[in-house]
Amino acid sequence: MTLPVPFAQRLTARTLALNTRLCLGLDPREAAYSDVAALRAHTLALLDACADLVACVKPQLAFYEALGLAGMELLEEVCEAARRLDLPIILDAKRGDIGSTAAAYARAWLGGRHAGAALTVSPWLGFETLEPFVAAAQQHGGAVFVLVKTSNPGQADVQGGGNAERVADELTRLGAQQGGVLSNIGLSSIGAVIGATHPQELSAWRARLPHSPLLLPGLGAQGAQARDLAGAFFEGGTGAVVSASRGIQYAAGCDLGAALRAARGFRDELNAALERAERS
Amino acid sequence: MTLPVPFAQRLTARTLALNTRLCLGLDPREAAYSDVAALRAHTLALLDACADLVACVKPQLAFYEALGLAGMELLEEVCEAARRLDLPIILDAKRGDIGSTAAAYARAWLGGRHAGAALTVSPWLGFETLEPFVAAAQQHGGAVFVLVKTSNPGQADVQGGGNAERVADELTRLGAQQGGVLSNIGLSSIGAVIGATHPQELSAWRARLPHSPLLLPGLGAQGAQARDLAGAFFEGGTGAVVSASRGIQYAAGCDLGAALRAARGFRDELNAALERAERS
Numbered sequence: 134m135t136l137p138v139p140f141a142q143r144l145t146a147r148t149l150a151l152n153t154r155l156c157l158g159l160d161p162r163e164a165a166y167s168d169v170a171a172l173r174a175h176t177l178a179l180l181d182a183c184a185d186l187v188a189c190v191k192p193q194l195a196f197y198e199a200l201g202l203a204g205m206e207l208l209e210e211v212c213e214a215a216r217r218l219d220l221p222i223i224l225d226a227k228r229g230d231i232g233s234t235a236a237a238y239a240r241a242w243l244g245g246r247h248a249g250a251a252l253t254v255s256p257w258l259g260f261e262t263l264e265p266f267v268a269a270a271q272q273h274g275g276a277v278f279v280l281v282k283t284s285n286p287g288q289a290d291v292q293g294g295g296n297a298e299r300v301a302d303e304l305t306r307l308g309a310q311q312g313g314v315l316s317n318i319g320l321s322s323i324g325a326v327i328g329a330t331h332p333q334e335l336s337a338w339r340a341r342l343p344h345s346p347l348l349l350p351g352l353g354a355q356g357a358q359a360r361d362l363a364g365a366f367f368e369g370g371t372g373a374v375v376s377a378s379r380g381i382q383y384a385a386g387c388d389l390g391a392a393l394r395a396a397r398g399f400r401d402e403l404n405a406a407l408e409r410a411e412r413s
Numbered sequence: 414m415t416l417p418v419p420f421a422q423r424l425t426a427r428t429l430a431l432n433t434r435l436c437l438g439l440d441p442r443e444a445a446y447s448d449v450a451a452l453r454a455h456t457l458a459l460l461d462a463c464a465d466l467v468a469c470v471k472p473q474l475a476f477y478e479a480l481g482l483a484g485m486e487l488l489e490e491v492c493e494a495a496r497r498l499d500l501p502i503i504l505d506a507k508r509g510d511i512g513s514t515a516a517a518y519a520r521a522w523l524g525g526r527h528a529g530a531a532l533t534v535s536p537w538l539g540f541e542t543l544e545p546f547v548a549a550a551q552q553h554g555g556a557v558f559v560l561v562k563t564s565n566p567g568q569a570d571v572q573g574g575g576n577a578e579r580v581a582d583e584l585t586r587l588g589a590q591q592g593g594v595l596s597n598i599g600l601s602s603i604g605a606v607i608g609a610t611h612p613q614e615l616s617a618w619r620a621r622l623p624h625s626p627l628l629l630p631g632l633g634a635q636g637a638q639a640r641d642l643a644g645a646f647f648e649g650g651t652g653a654v655v656s657a658s659r660g661i662q663y664a665a666g667c668d669l670g671a672a673l674r675a676a677r678g679f680r681d682e683l684n685a686a687l688e689r690a691e692r693s
Contacts, residue, residue, distance in 0.1 A: 228507070
Protein backbone atom coordinates (compact mmCIF):
# COMPACT_ATOMS: atom_id res chain seq x y z
CA MET A 134 0.00 0.00 0.00
CA THR A 135 1.33 3.43 -0.94
CA LEU A 136 0.84 6.08 1.72
CA PRO A 137 -0.91 9.14 0.32
CA VAL A 138 1.18 12.32 0.04
CA PRO A 139 -0.26 14.71 2.65
CA PHE A 140 -2.20 17.75 1.48
CA ALA A 141 0.23 20.21 3.11
CA GLN A 142 3.11 18.53 1.31
CA ARG A 143 1.42 18.73 -2.07
CA LEU A 144 0.37 22.34 -1.46
CA THR A 145 3.89 23.37 -0.48
CA ALA A 146 5.49 21.60 -3.44
CA ARG A 147 3.13 23.31 -5.83
CA THR A 148 3.61 26.72 -4.19
CA LEU A 149 7.36 26.44 -4.71
CA ALA A 150 7.31 24.81 -8.14
CA LEU A 151 4.91 27.33 -9.68
CA ASN A 152 5.76 30.27 -7.42
CA THR A 153 2.17 30.97 -6.50
CA ARG A 154 0.25 31.40 -3.22
CA LEU A 155 -3.10 32.02 -4.82
CA CYS A 156 -6.14 29.85 -4.16
CA LEU A 157 -8.82 29.97 -6.84
CA GLY A 158 -12.30 30.13 -5.34
CA LEU A 159 -14.91 28.46 -7.53
CA ASP A 160 -18.37 29.83 -6.71
CA PRO A 161 -20.84 29.11 -9.51
CA ARG A 162 -23.13 32.05 -8.78
CA GLU A 163 -26.38 31.27 -10.52
CA ALA A 164 -27.27 34.88 -11.21
CA ALA A 165 -24.18 35.33 -13.39
CA TYR A 166 -25.31 32.79 -16.01
CA SER A 167 -28.18 32.07 -18.32
CA ASP A 168 -28.40 28.42 -17.23
CA VAL A 169 -26.56 25.58 -15.50
CA ALA A 170 -24.90 24.50 -18.75
CA ALA A 171 -23.31 27.94 -19.22
CA LEU A 172 -22.24 28.01 -15.59
CA ARG A 173 -20.69 24.56 -15.91
CA ALA A 174 -18.83 25.48 -19.08
CA HIS A 175 -17.42 28.69 -17.60
CA THR A 176 -16.44 27.10 -14.29
CA LEU A 177 -14.57 24.23 -15.97
CA ALA A 178 -12.92 26.53 -18.54
CA LEU A 179 -11.80 28.87 -15.75
CA LEU A 180 -10.32 25.98 -13.79
CA ASP A 181 -8.42 24.79 -16.84
CA ALA A 182 -7.16 28.25 -17.78
CA CYS A 183 -6.00 29.19 -14.28
CA ALA A 184 -4.45 25.87 -13.28
CA ASP A 185 -0.81 26.96 -13.58
CA LEU A 186 -1.44 30.27 -11.82
CA VAL A 187 -2.78 28.84 -8.57
CA ALA A 188 -1.58 26.69 -5.70
CA CYS A 189 -4.99 25.14 -5.09
CA VAL A 190 -8.71 25.52 -5.74
CA LYS A 191 -11.58 26.08 -3.34
CA PRO A 192 -15.08 25.15 -4.46
CA GLN A 193 -17.66 26.83 -2.20
CA LEU A 194 -20.29 24.18 -1.52
CA ALA A 195 -23.10 26.66 -0.85
CA PHE A 196 -23.27 27.64 -4.51
CA TYR A 197 -23.35 24.04 -5.69
CA GLU A 198 -26.02 23.10 -3.14
CA ALA A 199 -28.11 26.08 -4.26
CA LEU A 200 -28.30 24.44 -7.71
CA GLY A 201 -29.80 21.25 -6.31
CA LEU A 202 -28.78 17.82 -7.59
CA ALA A 203 -27.40 19.31 -10.82
CA GLY A 204 -25.12 21.43 -8.66
CA MET A 205 -23.89 18.46 -6.67
CA GLU A 206 -23.09 16.69 -9.94
CA LEU A 207 -21.22 19.77 -11.12
CA LEU A 208 -19.24 19.82 -7.86
CA GLU A 209 -18.12 16.24 -8.47
CA GLU A 210 -17.16 17.13 -12.02
CA VAL A 211 -15.17 20.20 -10.87
CA CYS A 212 -13.32 18.09 -8.28
CA GLU A 213 -12.59 15.40 -10.84
CA ALA A 214 -11.17 18.02 -13.22
CA ALA A 215 -9.03 19.52 -10.43
CA ARG A 216 -7.67 16.07 -9.56
CA ARG A 217 -6.77 15.49 -13.21
CA LEU A 218 -4.84 18.78 -13.10
CA ASP A 219 -3.10 17.67 -9.85
CA LEU A 220 -4.60 20.69 -8.11
CA PRO A 221 -5.05 20.37 -4.33
CA ILE A 222 -8.73 20.91 -3.45
CA ILE A 223 -10.11 22.76 -0.44
CA LEU A 224 -13.80 21.97 -0.08
CA ASP A 225 -15.24 25.07 1.53
CA ALA A 226 -18.18 23.49 3.31
CA LYS A 227 -17.78 24.81 6.87
CA ARG A 228 -19.13 21.54 8.23
CA GLY A 229 -19.39 20.71 11.88
CA ASP A 230 -21.38 18.29 14.01
CA ILE A 231 -20.94 15.89 16.91
CA GLY A 232 -19.70 12.33 17.26
CA SER A 233 -20.83 9.86 14.64
CA THR A 234 -22.43 12.68 12.62
CA ALA A 235 -19.10 14.51 12.34
CA ALA A 236 -17.61 11.20 11.24
CA ALA A 237 -20.25 10.94 8.49
CA TYR A 238 -19.34 14.42 7.20
CA ALA A 239 -15.68 13.41 7.32
CA ARG A 240 -16.44 10.28 5.25
CA ALA A 241 -18.43 12.41 2.80
CA TRP A 242 -15.80 15.06 2.12
CA LEU A 243 -12.41 13.71 3.24
CA GLY A 244 -12.76 10.05 2.23
CA GLY A 245 -13.84 8.04 -0.79
CA ARG A 246 -13.57 9.98 -4.05
CA HIS A 247 -12.59 13.07 -2.00
CA ALA A 248 -9.60 11.38 -0.37
CA GLY A 249 -6.71 13.84 -0.33
CA ALA A 250 -8.93 16.93 -0.28
CA ALA A 251 -9.02 19.49 2.52
CA LEU A 252 -12.26 20.59 4.21
CA THR A 253 -13.17 23.77 6.08
CA VAL A 254 -14.64 22.93 9.50
CA SER A 255 -16.43 24.96 12.18
CA PRO A 256 -15.26 24.63 15.81
CA TRP A 257 -18.52 25.90 17.42
CA LEU A 258 -19.55 22.46 18.73
CA GLY A 259 -16.32 21.97 20.70
CA PHE A 260 -12.85 20.59 20.31
CA GLU A 261 -13.80 16.91 20.52
CA THR A 262 -15.93 17.43 17.40
CA LEU A 263 -12.84 18.27 15.34
CA GLU A 264 -11.30 14.88 15.94
CA PRO A 265 -13.22 12.77 13.40
CA PHE A 266 -12.30 15.33 10.73
CA VAL A 267 -8.64 15.35 11.72
CA ALA A 268 -8.53 11.55 11.81
CA ALA A 269 -10.04 11.25 8.32
CA ALA A 270 -7.72 13.93 6.95
CA GLN A 271 -4.68 12.13 8.31
CA GLN A 272 -5.84 8.75 7.10
CA HIS A 273 -6.46 9.91 3.54
CA GLY A 274 -3.68 12.48 3.09
CA GLY A 275 -6.08 15.41 3.35
CA ALA A 276 -6.32 18.37 5.70
CA VAL A 277 -8.80 20.41 7.70
CA PHE A 278 -8.97 24.20 7.78
CA VAL A 279 -10.72 25.21 10.99
CA LEU A 280 -12.54 28.55 11.05
CA VAL A 281 -10.50 30.57 13.54
CA LYS A 282 -11.09 34.20 12.58
CA THR A 283 -13.24 34.82 9.53
CA SER A 284 -13.06 37.70 7.09
CA ASN A 285 -16.47 39.30 7.76
CA PRO A 286 -17.05 42.44 9.85
CA GLY A 287 -19.32 40.68 12.39
CA GLN A 288 -16.95 37.81 13.22
CA ALA A 289 -16.08 39.33 16.63
CA ASP A 290 -19.66 38.75 17.90
CA VAL A 291 -18.78 35.14 18.60
CA GLN A 292 -15.08 34.77 17.68
CA GLY A 293 -14.11 37.76 19.87
CA GLY A 294 -13.39 37.77 23.60
CA GLY A 295 -10.47 35.42 23.15
CA ASN A 296 -12.52 32.66 21.51
CA ALA A 297 -10.61 32.67 18.21
CA GLU A 298 -7.33 32.51 20.16
CA ARG A 299 -8.49 29.56 22.24
CA VAL A 300 -9.50 27.68 19.11
CA ALA A 301 -6.10 28.44 17.55
CA ASP A 302 -4.24 27.16 20.60
CA GLU A 303 -6.26 23.95 20.48
CA LEU A 304 -5.30 23.45 16.83
CA THR A 305 -1.62 23.82 17.71
CA ARG A 306 -2.04 21.35 20.58
CA LEU A 307 -3.93 18.87 18.38
CA GLY A 308 -1.37 19.12 15.59
CA ALA A 309 1.51 18.38 17.92
CA GLN A 310 -0.36 15.66 19.84
CA GLN A 311 -1.20 13.73 16.72
CA GLY A 312 2.45 13.72 15.75
CA GLY A 313 1.32 15.06 12.43
CA VAL A 314 3.82 17.87 11.86
CA LEU A 315 5.80 17.13 8.71
CA SER A 316 9.33 18.08 9.69
CA ASN A 317 10.50 18.93 6.17
CA ILE A 318 7.88 21.64 5.70
CA GLY A 319 6.91 22.42 9.30
CA LEU A 320 3.20 21.91 8.65
CA SER A 321 0.54 19.62 10.06
CA SER A 322 -2.75 18.54 8.49
CA ILE A 323 -4.64 20.92 10.79
CA GLY A 324 -4.96 24.27 9.08
CA ALA A 325 -6.75 27.46 10.04
CA VAL A 326 -8.90 30.00 8.24
CA ILE A 327 -7.84 33.57 9.04
CA GLY A 328 -9.53 36.36 7.08
CA ALA A 329 -7.19 38.32 4.80
CA THR A 330 -9.18 41.33 5.97
CA HIS A 331 -7.19 41.43 9.24
CA PRO A 332 -3.73 42.33 7.85
CA GLN A 333 -2.29 43.82 11.06
CA GLU A 334 -2.89 40.55 12.90
CA LEU A 335 -1.41 38.09 10.41
CA SER A 336 2.08 37.88 11.90
CA ALA A 337 0.58 37.20 15.32
CA TRP A 338 -1.66 34.42 13.93
CA ARG A 339 1.31 32.96 12.01
CA ALA A 340 3.25 32.81 15.29
CA ARG A 341 0.31 31.44 17.28
CA LEU A 342 -0.31 28.69 14.71
CA PRO A 343 3.28 27.66 13.99
CA HIS A 344 2.42 24.40 12.20
CA SER A 345 -0.93 25.18 10.60
CA PRO A 346 -1.33 25.85 6.91
CA LEU A 347 -3.29 29.10 6.75
CA LEU A 348 -6.14 29.80 4.34
CA LEU A 349 -6.78 33.52 3.95
CA PRO A 350 -10.03 34.38 2.21
CA GLY A 351 -11.12 37.92 1.39
CA LEU A 352 -8.87 39.02 -1.46
CA GLY A 353 -10.60 41.15 -4.08
CA ALA A 354 -14.35 41.52 -3.61
CA GLN A 355 -14.08 41.60 0.20
CA GLY A 356 -11.45 44.35 0.08
CA ALA A 357 -8.24 42.68 1.29
CA GLN A 358 -5.07 43.77 -0.56
CA ALA A 359 -2.35 41.31 -1.58
CA ARG A 360 0.37 43.79 -0.54
CA ASP A 361 -0.67 43.54 3.14
CA LEU A 362 -0.52 39.79 3.57
CA ALA A 363 3.16 38.81 3.81
CA GLY A 364 2.86 38.31 7.59
CA ALA A 365 0.85 35.14 7.08
CA PHE A 366 3.73 33.29 5.41
CA PHE A 367 6.82 31.45 6.60
CA GLU A 368 10.17 32.72 5.42
CA GLY A 369 10.51 31.33 1.92
CA GLY A 370 6.88 32.08 1.15
CA THR A 371 5.23 28.83 2.17
CA GLY A 372 2.66 27.97 4.85
CA ALA A 373 -0.30 29.98 3.56
CA VAL A 374 -2.57 30.49 0.58
CA VAL A 375 -4.77 33.47 -0.16
CA SER A 376 -8.09 32.93 -1.88
CA ALA A 377 -10.07 35.10 -4.26
CA SER A 378 -13.39 33.98 -5.72
CA ARG A 379 -15.64 36.65 -7.24
CA GLY A 380 -12.54 38.80 -7.83
CA ILE A 381 -11.30 36.23 -10.35
CA GLN A 382 -14.30 34.28 -11.60
CA TYR A 383 -16.38 37.39 -12.23
CA ALA A 384 -13.56 39.87 -12.78
CA ALA A 385 -15.52 41.38 -15.69
CA GLY A 386 -18.82 39.60 -16.01
CA CYS A 387 -17.88 36.08 -17.07
CA ASP A 388 -14.98 37.06 -19.34
CA LEU A 389 -12.30 34.39 -19.23
CA GLY A 390 -9.49 36.70 -20.34
CA ALA A 391 -10.32 39.17 -17.58
CA ALA A 392 -10.40 36.31 -15.06
CA LEU A 393 -6.94 35.15 -16.17
CA ARG A 394 -5.53 38.67 -15.90
CA ALA A 395 -7.07 39.03 -12.42
CA ALA A 396 -5.55 35.74 -11.26
CA ARG A 397 -2.15 36.66 -12.68
CA GLY A 398 -2.41 40.06 -11.00
CA PHE A 399 -3.20 38.60 -7.58
CA ARG A 400 -0.43 36.01 -7.89
CA ASP A 401 2.15 38.63 -8.83
CA GLU A 402 1.07 41.09 -6.13
CA LEU A 403 1.38 38.38 -3.48
CA ASN A 404 4.85 37.45 -4.70
CA ALA A 405 5.91 41.10 -4.79
CA ALA A 406 4.68 41.57 -1.22
CA LEU A 407 6.72 38.56 -0.10
CA GLU A 408 9.84 39.84 -1.87
CA ARG A 409 9.48 43.24 -0.21
CA ALA A 410 9.02 41.57 3.19
CA GLU A 411 12.15 39.41 2.73
CA ARG A 412 14.25 42.42 1.75
CA SER A 413 13.14 44.54 4.72
CA MET B 414 -50.89 34.97 -3.68
CA THR B 415 -51.46 32.85 -0.58
CA LEU B 416 -49.03 33.54 2.26
CA PRO B 417 -47.33 30.37 3.47
CA VAL B 418 -48.33 29.12 6.94
CA PRO B 419 -45.23 29.63 9.13
CA PHE B 420 -43.28 26.61 10.31
CA ALA B 421 -43.88 27.39 14.00
CA GLN B 422 -47.61 27.58 13.36
CA ARG B 423 -47.69 24.23 11.57
CA LEU B 424 -45.52 22.62 14.24
CA THR B 425 -47.72 23.89 17.05
CA ALA B 426 -50.93 22.82 15.33
CA ARG B 427 -49.56 19.34 14.81
CA THR B 428 -48.25 19.09 18.38
CA LEU B 429 -51.71 19.85 19.72
CA ALA B 430 -53.73 17.86 17.19
CA LEU B 431 -51.70 14.66 17.59
CA ASN B 432 -50.54 15.26 21.18
CA THR B 433 -46.89 14.65 20.38
CA ARG B 434 -43.66 16.60 20.98
CA LEU B 435 -41.40 14.03 19.36
CA CYS B 436 -39.15 14.82 16.40
CA LEU B 437 -38.12 11.81 14.33
CA GLY B 438 -34.47 11.98 13.36
CA LEU B 439 -33.76 10.28 10.03
CA ASP B 440 -30.10 9.30 9.82
CA PRO B 441 -29.51 6.70 7.12
CA ARG B 442 -26.43 5.17 8.71
CA GLU B 443 -24.73 3.22 5.97
CA ALA B 444 -23.27 0.59 8.25
CA ALA B 445 -26.74 -0.54 9.30
CA TYR B 446 -27.73 -1.71 5.80
CA SER B 447 -26.59 -4.05 3.08
CA ASP B 448 -26.95 -1.38 0.37
CA VAL B 449 -28.49 1.99 -0.49
CA ALA B 450 -31.69 0.35 -1.72
CA ALA B 451 -32.27 -1.34 1.65
CA LEU B 452 -31.48 1.87 3.47
CA ARG B 453 -33.91 3.80 1.26
CA ALA B 454 -36.67 1.29 1.79
CA HIS B 455 -36.26 1.26 5.57
CA THR B 456 -36.00 5.04 5.88
CA LEU B 457 -39.16 5.64 3.83
CA ALA B 458 -41.07 2.85 5.59
CA LEU B 459 -40.07 4.25 8.98
CA LEU B 460 -41.24 7.73 7.99
CA ASP B 461 -44.57 6.37 6.86
CA ALA B 462 -45.06 4.20 9.93
CA CYS B 463 -44.15 6.92 12.45
CA ALA B 464 -45.93 9.85 10.80
CA ASP B 465 -48.81 10.09 13.30
CA LEU B 466 -46.55 9.66 16.30
CA VAL B 467 -44.32 12.65 15.63
CA ALA B 468 -44.59 16.42 15.43
CA CYS B 469 -41.90 16.75 12.78
CA VAL B 470 -38.97 14.98 11.12
CA LYS B 471 -35.29 15.85 11.08
CA PRO B 472 -33.12 14.42 8.31
CA GLN B 473 -29.45 14.70 9.27
CA LEU B 474 -27.68 15.84 6.10
CA ALA B 475 -24.31 14.35 7.04
CA PHE B 476 -25.58 10.81 6.51
CA TYR B 477 -27.09 11.64 3.12
CA GLU B 478 -23.91 13.44 2.00
CA ALA B 479 -21.85 10.44 3.06
CA LEU B 480 -23.76 8.41 0.46
CA GLY B 481 -22.75 10.75 -2.38
CA LEU B 482 -25.17 11.72 -5.15
CA ALA B 483 -27.39 8.72 -4.39
CA GLY B 484 -27.70 10.06 -0.85
CA MET B 485 -28.66 13.52 -2.03
CA GLU B 486 -31.35 11.98 -4.21
CA LEU B 487 -32.59 9.99 -1.24
CA LEU B 488 -32.74 13.18 0.85
CA GLU B 489 -34.98 14.80 -1.75
CA GLU B 490 -37.16 11.72 -1.80
CA VAL B 491 -37.44 11.67 2.01
CA CYS B 492 -38.39 15.36 2.06
CA GLU B 493 -40.95 14.85 -0.69
CA ALA B 494 -42.49 11.97 1.30
CA ALA B 495 -42.57 14.10 4.47
CA ARG B 496 -44.30 16.92 2.59
CA ARG B 497 -46.91 14.50 1.29
CA LEU B 498 -47.55 13.47 4.91
CA ASP B 499 -47.81 17.17 5.94
CA LEU B 500 -44.89 16.63 8.29
CA PRO B 501 -42.85 19.76 9.13
CA ILE B 502 -39.20 19.16 8.16
CA ILE B 503 -36.12 20.30 10.06
CA LEU B 504 -33.07 19.95 7.81
CA ASP B 505 -30.25 19.29 10.24
CA ALA B 506 -27.40 20.73 8.19
CA LYS B 507 -25.71 23.09 10.68
CA ARG B 508 -24.87 25.46 7.84
CA GLY B 509 -23.20 28.80 8.28
CA ASP B 510 -21.21 31.17 6.11
CA ILE B 511 -20.92 34.87 5.35
CA GLY B 512 -22.81 37.32 3.14
CA SER B 513 -23.77 36.09 -0.28
CA THR B 514 -22.56 32.57 0.58
CA ALA B 515 -24.96 32.35 3.52
CA ALA B 516 -27.66 33.56 1.13
CA ALA B 517 -26.79 30.69 -1.25
CA TYR B 518 -27.18 28.14 1.57
CA ALA B 519 -30.48 29.77 2.49
CA ARG B 520 -31.69 29.45 -1.12
CA ALA B 521 -30.56 25.84 -1.16
CA TRP B 522 -32.33 24.67 1.99
CA LEU B 523 -35.04 27.21 2.86
CA GLY B 524 -36.25 28.14 -0.63
CA GLY B 525 -37.32 26.39 -3.83
CA ARG B 526 -38.50 22.84 -3.23
CA HIS B 527 -37.51 23.22 0.46
CA ALA B 528 -39.74 26.26 1.03
CA GLY B 529 -41.42 25.86 4.40
CA ALA B 530 -38.68 23.71 5.91
CA ALA B 531 -36.58 24.67 8.91
CA LEU B 532 -32.78 24.58 8.88
CA THR B 533 -30.24 24.26 11.69
CA VAL B 534 -27.66 27.06 11.51
CA SER B 535 -24.34 27.72 13.24
CA PRO B 536 -23.73 31.18 14.77
CA TRP B 537 -19.89 30.92 14.83
CA LEU B 538 -19.38 33.44 12.00
CA GLY B 539 -21.30 36.20 13.79
CA PHE B 540 -24.80 37.56 14.13
CA GLU B 541 -24.94 39.31 10.75
CA THR B 542 -24.46 35.92 9.11
CA LEU B 543 -27.77 34.67 10.54
CA GLU B 544 -29.76 37.30 8.69
CA PRO B 545 -29.91 35.75 5.19
CA PHE B 546 -31.19 32.54 6.80
CA VAL B 547 -33.81 34.38 8.86
CA ALA B 548 -34.93 36.40 5.84
CA ALA B 549 -35.36 33.27 3.69
CA ALA B 550 -37.20 31.45 6.49
CA GLN B 551 -39.64 34.33 6.92
CA GLN B 552 -40.17 34.72 3.19
CA HIS B 553 -40.98 31.06 2.64
CA GLY B 554 -42.79 30.18 5.86
CA GLY B 555 -39.82 28.24 7.23
CA ALA B 556 -37.69 28.60 10.35
CA VAL B 557 -34.11 28.50 11.53
CA PHE B 558 -32.85 26.62 14.58
CA VAL B 559 -29.61 28.22 15.69
CA LEU B 560 -27.10 26.07 17.60
CA VAL B 561 -27.09 27.67 21.04
CA LYS B 562 -26.01 24.87 23.40
CA THR B 563 -25.46 21.48 21.86
CA SER B 564 -25.93 18.09 23.45
CA ASN B 565 -22.31 16.88 23.40
CA PRO B 566 -19.96 16.85 26.41
CA GLY B 567 -17.38 19.16 24.80
CA GLN B 568 -19.79 21.95 23.85
CA ALA B 569 -18.50 24.20 26.65
CA ASP B 570 -15.08 24.52 24.94
CA VAL B 571 -16.52 27.15 22.65
CA GLN B 572 -20.13 27.64 23.77
CA GLY B 573 -19.09 28.19 27.40
CA GLY B 574 -17.97 31.44 29.02
CA GLY B 575 -21.30 33.09 28.31
CA ASN B 576 -21.12 32.55 24.54
CA ALA B 577 -24.24 30.39 24.31
CA GLU B 578 -26.15 32.97 26.37
CA ARG B 579 -25.03 35.84 24.13
CA VAL B 580 -26.17 33.94 21.05
CA ALA B 581 -29.52 33.25 22.73
CA ASP B 582 -30.05 36.90 23.60
CA GLU B 583 -29.32 37.86 20.00
CA LEU B 584 -31.95 35.39 18.78
CA THR B 585 -34.52 36.97 21.10
CA ARG B 586 -33.56 40.44 19.86
CA LEU B 587 -33.68 39.36 16.21
CA GLY B 588 -37.06 37.67 16.63
CA ALA B 589 -38.60 40.77 18.19
CA GLN B 590 -36.92 43.17 15.75
CA GLN B 591 -38.22 41.35 12.72
CA GLY B 592 -41.75 41.60 14.09
CA GLY B 593 -41.95 37.91 13.52
CA VAL B 594 -43.52 36.71 16.78
CA LEU B 595 -46.84 35.07 16.00
CA SER B 596 -49.09 36.38 18.74
CA ASN B 597 -51.44 33.41 18.79
CA ILE B 598 -48.69 30.93 19.62
CA GLY B 599 -45.99 33.22 21.05
CA LEU B 600 -43.33 31.90 18.68
CA SER B 601 -41.08 33.46 16.05
CA SER B 602 -39.37 31.78 13.10
CA ILE B 603 -36.03 31.94 14.96
CA GLY B 604 -35.60 28.77 16.96
CA ALA B 605 -32.75 27.43 19.05
CA VAL B 606 -31.06 24.08 19.50
CA ILE B 607 -30.57 23.23 23.18
CA GLY B 608 -29.27 19.75 23.99
CA ALA B 609 -31.73 17.57 25.89
CA THR B 610 -28.67 16.43 27.84
CA HIS B 611 -28.80 19.61 29.97
CA PRO B 612 -32.08 18.99 31.83
CA GLN B 613 -31.37 21.26 34.81
CA GLU B 614 -30.97 24.25 32.50
CA LEU B 615 -34.04 23.87 30.34
CA SER B 616 -36.35 26.18 32.30
CA ALA B 617 -33.70 28.90 32.22
CA TRP B 618 -33.26 28.52 28.43
CA ARG B 619 -37.05 28.52 27.95
CA ALA B 620 -37.19 31.85 29.87
CA ARG B 621 -34.20 33.31 28.06
CA LEU B 622 -35.65 32.43 24.65
CA PRO B 623 -39.27 33.38 25.24
CA HIS B 624 -40.31 33.31 21.57
CA SER B 625 -38.02 30.67 20.09
CA PRO B 626 -39.20 27.22 19.18
CA LEU B 627 -36.70 24.88 20.86
CA LEU B 628 -35.24 21.77 19.28
CA LEU B 629 -33.83 19.39 21.89
CA PRO B 630 -31.66 16.63 20.47
CA GLY B 631 -30.13 13.89 22.56
CA LEU B 632 -33.01 11.63 23.54
CA GLY B 633 -32.18 7.94 23.57
CA ALA B 634 -28.72 7.09 22.29
CA GLN B 635 -27.15 10.21 23.79
CA GLY B 636 -28.63 9.48 27.21
CA ALA B 637 -31.24 12.20 27.76
CA GLN B 638 -34.45 11.03 29.49
CA ALA B 639 -37.89 12.20 28.40
CA ARG B 640 -38.99 12.56 32.04
CA ASP B 641 -36.49 15.40 32.63
CA LEU B 642 -37.48 17.68 29.78
CA ALA B 643 -40.73 19.41 30.79
CA GLY B 644 -38.88 22.66 31.54
CA ALA B 645 -38.32 23.28 27.83
CA PHE B 646 -42.04 23.66 27.10
CA PHE B 647 -44.61 26.41 27.45
CA GLU B 648 -47.61 25.75 29.63
CA GLY B 649 -49.89 23.68 27.44
CA GLY B 650 -47.00 21.66 26.11
CA THR B 651 -46.06 23.68 23.04
CA GLY B 652 -42.90 25.57 22.03
CA ALA B 653 -40.44 22.69 21.88
CA VAL B 654 -39.78 19.36 20.22
CA VAL B 655 -37.43 16.62 21.36
CA SER B 656 -35.61 14.56 18.80
CA ALA B 657 -34.43 10.98 18.82
CA SER B 658 -32.63 9.43 15.86
CA ARG B 659 -30.69 6.22 16.48
CA GLY B 660 -32.96 5.51 19.47
CA ILE B 661 -35.89 5.10 17.09
CA GLN B 662 -34.51 4.20 13.66
CA TYR B 663 -32.16 1.55 15.01
CA ALA B 664 -34.08 0.64 18.17
CA ALA B 665 -33.36 -3.04 17.47
CA GLY B 666 -31.25 -3.32 14.36
CA CYS B 667 -33.53 -2.16 11.58
CA ASP B 668 -36.72 -3.68 12.96
CA LEU B 669 -39.69 -1.50 12.05
CA GLY B 670 -41.90 -2.78 14.86
CA ALA B 671 -39.23 -1.99 17.43
CA ALA B 672 -38.81 1.48 15.92
CA LEU B 673 -42.55 2.12 16.22
CA ARG B 674 -42.59 0.95 19.84
CA ALA B 675 -39.61 3.19 20.62
CA ALA B 676 -41.28 6.22 19.03
CA ARG B 677 -44.52 5.55 20.87
CA GLY B 678 -42.58 5.14 24.11
CA PHE B 679 -40.73 8.43 23.74
CA ARG B 680 -43.93 10.26 22.79
CA ASP B 681 -45.79 8.89 25.82
CA GLU B 682 -42.94 9.56 28.24
CA LEU B 683 -42.73 13.18 27.08
CA ASN B 684 -46.48 13.61 27.53
CA ALA B 685 -46.38 12.01 30.96
CA ALA B 686 -43.56 14.33 32.01
CA LEU B 687 -45.60 17.34 30.89
CA GLU B 688 -48.67 16.11 32.78
CA ARG B 689 -46.63 15.66 35.97
CA ALA B 690 -45.16 19.14 35.55
CA GLU B 691 -48.60 20.72 35.11
CA ARG B 692 -49.93 18.97 38.20
CA SER B 693 -47.06 20.05 40.42
